[in-house]
Amino acid sequence: xxxxxxxxxxxxxxxxxxxxxxxxxxxxxxxxxxxxxxxxxxxxxxxxxxxxxxxxxxxxxxxxxxxxxxxxxxxxxxxxxxxxxxxxxxxxxxxxxxxxxxxxxxxxxxxxxxxxxxxxxxxxxxxxxxxxxxxxxxxxxxxxxxxxxxxxxxxxxxxxxxxxxxxxxxxxxxxxxxxxxxxxxxxxxxxxxxxxxxxxxxxxxxxxxxxxxxxxxxxxxxxxxxxxxxxxxx
Amino acid sequence: xxxxxxxxxxxxxxxxxxxxxxxxxxxxxxxxxxxxxxxxxxxxxxxxxxxxxxxxxxxxxxxxxxxxxxxxxxxxxxxxxxxxxxxxxxxxxxxxxxxxxxxxxxxxxxxxxxxxxxxxxxxxxxxxxxxxxxxxxxxxxxxxxxxxxxxxxxxxxxxxxxxxxxxxxxxxxxxxxxxxxxxxxxxxxxxxxxx
Numbered sequence: 001x002x003x004x005x006x007x008x009x010x011x012x013x014x015x016x017x018x019x020x021x022x023x024x025x026x027x028x029x030x031x032x033x034x035x036x037x038x039x040x041x042x043x044x045x046x047x048x049x050x051x052x053x054x055x056x057x058x059x060x061x062x063x064x065x066x067x068x069x070x071x072x073x074x075x076x077x078x079x080x081x082x083x084x085x086x087x088x089x090x091x092x093x094x095x096x097x098x099x100x101x102x103x104x105x106x107x108x109x110x111x112x113x114x115x116x117x118x119x120x121x122x123x124x125x126x127x128x129x130x131x132x133x134x135x136x137x138x139x140x141x142x143x144x145x146x147x148x149x150x151x152x153x154x155x156x157x158x159x160x161x162x163x164x165x166x167x168x169x170x171x172x173x174x175x176x177x178x179x180x181x182x183x184x185x186x187x188x189x190x191x192x193x194x195x196x197x198x199x200x201x202x203x204x205x206x207x208x209x210x211x212x213x214x215x216x217x218x219x220x221x222x223x224x225x226x227x228x229x230x231x232x233x234x
Numbered sequence: 235x236x237x238x239x240x241x242x243x244x245x246x247x248x249x250x251x252x253x254x255x256x257x258x259x260x261x262x263x264x265x266x267x268x269x270x271x272x273x274x275x276x277x278x279x280x281x282x283x284x285x286x287x288x289x290x291x292x293x294x295x296x297x298x299x300x301x302x303x304x305x306x307x308x309x310x311x312x313x314x315x316x317x318x319x320x321x322x323x324x325x326x327x328x329x330x331x332x333x334x335x336x337x338x339x340x341x342x343x344x345x346x347x348x349x350x351x352x353x354x355x356x357x358x359x360x361x362x363x364x365x366x367x368x369x370x371x372x373x374x375x376x377x378x379x380x381x382x383x384x385x386x387x388x389x390x391x392x393x394x395x396x397x398x399x400x401x402x403x404x405x406x407x408x409x410x411x412x413x414x415x416x417x418x419x420x421x422x423x424x425x426x427x428x429x
Contacts, residue, residue: 007428012242014366021245023364026288027418030395033428036386040345041357041372042429044309046301046324052264084238095253103247106258107295110343121253121261157247159254165301165357166429168368172244189366190242198241221238 002227005038005166011084012195020185022146024105036080038166048091049186050125058124060096060136068118070099070137072213075201078130079160081224086130087167090222093123093159094134101154102142102189110142141180152182153187162222173218193205243350243367248295250361255297267327268339269302271320276305276339280357280406281373281414287364288419292332296362298416300336300373307342307354312392329362337409339376346385353380353387355394360416371425373414374399390425397403397424 016028032164036042054063061072079087097120100112106117118137126132139154155172162168172185178200181187190196198221207215246372254403257266292343302323303309310316310323319366327334340357346352358374376382376399381387387395400414416424 005429009240010428014243016366016369018292021364021366023245024366026291026363027293027362027363028288028366029369029426030419031421031423031425033426035388035428036249036389037347039347039352039386040309040312040428041301041303041352041355041395044301044312045310046265046322048264054262056413080238082238082240093253095250097249103249104252108249119252119259121256123264132427157244157250157253159246165359168299168359169241169243170246170361170368171241172247186245186247189244192242195239195242198239199244214364220241223240 003081003163003224004227005223006225007035011190012190014189014191018112018185018189021189024189036102042165045167046161048161049089052091053123053125057122058134059187060118060120060122062136063119064117066117068098068115068137072135072210073138073149074133074135074207074213074215075156075183075218076131076133076207076215077218077220079126079132079162079220079222079223080130083225086126087222088128088130090130090163091123091161092127092132094121094156096120096136096139097142099137099140099143108229112140112142146185151180151183153178153184158203158220160220165226167222167224168234169222172199176200176203214215245363245366246297246361248363250297251328255326257328258422263326265322265323265326267336269322269325269336273319274304274321274339276342278337278409279340280335280409280411281335281400282333282335282406282411283400283414283416284332285334285360285416286332286418293329293362293418294332294352296329296334297331297364298327298334299359299361303341303344305339305342305345313395343380350383350385351380353378353384355382365399365418369418370429371416371424371426372398375412376401382414394425399423
C-alpha cells in the first residue's frame with residue numbers, strides 16, 4: 001500500500017522553542033524548516049524484528065533476581081496509522097524512573113534510592129493487530145532544575161519506529177489525573193489541548209489483573225495514511 | 235482531517251542512554267554506532283562531527299540516529315537484494331563530549347524523483363534534552379559530483395548548503411574520515427528539513 005504523510009497532521013506537534021522549558025532556548029533552530037517531498041530515503045525505514053527483542057524485555061519487573069518495589073502496572077495499547085489501521089511488527093522502546101522517581105542514568109543526581117531490582121528499560125514488538133504490552137512499576141515524579149520547585153509528572157518515555165523514517169517518534173506517556181500537569185513545561189510544550197490529552201494513558205479495568213497489577217491503556221497513532229486511488233495512480 | 239490524531243512528540247530528555255545508547259550499561263543495544271557488517275557493500279568510512287547549541291557550547295547529551303543506503307544506493311527493507319544481509323542501515327550515536335561518530339559504509343547514489351539520482355547522503359535524526367521534536371537533516375559528501383544536481387540540495391539556499399556537506403578530513407583507524415558539525419542554532423545553523 002502506498003502511504004502518504006500529510007504535513008497538516010503535524011499541526012499538533014510542539015514548536016521547537018517553548019521558552020518555559022529553558023533547555024529549548026539555545027537548542028531550537030531559528031530558521032524555518034525546509035520542506036521536501038518525501039523520497040525513498042524518507043519513505044523507507046529500519047526494520048527490527050523478533051530477533052531484536054528478548055522475552056524479558058517487555059517485563060521490566062523480571063529483569064533482576066528480585067522484584068522491584070512500587071506499584072506493579074500493565075501498560076498496553078495499539079499502534080495505528082492515521083487511518084486507524086494497526087501497525088504490526090513495530091518496535092517500541094521504553095525507559096522510565098523507578099517508583100521513587102530515580103533513573104539508573106549515571107547523571108541523575110536526585111537523592112532518591114536506586115532499586116537494585118529495577119533498571120527501567122524495555123522493548124517489544126507489536127503483534128499482528130498492532131498491540132503491545134509492557135509490565136512495569138509506576139514511575140515516581142521527580143524534581144528537575146528548570147525552575148524553582150520544578151517537578152516532572154510521572155511518565156514513561158516511549159520510542160517508536162513505525163514503517164518509515166517519517167513515522168519515527170519519541171514521546172512520553174503520562175498517568176491520568178496527575179496534579180503536576182499545569183506546572184510542567186514539557187507536557188505543555190504541546191500547545192494543542194486535544195493532542196496533550198492523547199499523551200495521557202487511561203486507567204483500564206479490562207487489563208487490570210486481579211490480585212496482581214493495575215492496567216493502563218495507551219494507544220499511539222503514527223504518521224501515515226493510505227494514498228487515495230487517484231493519488232496512487234499518479 | 236483524520237479521526238486519529240497523531241501522538242505528539244516529547245523531548246528524549248537527559249536520561250535515555252541506559253535504554254537507547256547503553257554502551258556504559260548492562261543492556262543490549264538495539265543499534266550502535268558501527269553499521270559495518272561483513273556483507274555490507276560499500277567503502278568503509280568514518281563520519282563524525284561536533285554538535286553545538288546556540289551559545290556555541292557542545293551538546294553532550296544528544297542522540298544522533300542515521301538511516302542510510304549501502305554503497306549501491308540500496309535501502310534495507312526495500313531492496314530484495316539485501317533481504318538476507320546483515321547490513322541494517324541504521325545506527326545510533328550518543329554525543330558524550332559533544333561529538334557524534336559512526337563507522338559505516340559510504341552510501342551510493344539513490345533513486346530520486348522521476349528517475350533522477352539523488353546524491354549519496356545519510357539521513358539524520360537528532361534528539362536531545364531541549365529538543366521537543368526530532369530534528370531531521372542530511373549528511374552529503376563533498377567529493378560527490380551529483381551534489382550539483384541533487385533535488386533536495388537544490389531546495390537549500392546556496393549560502394546554507396555547506397551546513398549539509400561533510401568534508402573529507404584524513405583517516406581514522408585507517409578509514410577515510412568525513413566531518414560535519416551540527417549547529418542547532420545561530421550563525422551557520424544547520425539546515426533542518428520537514429517531510
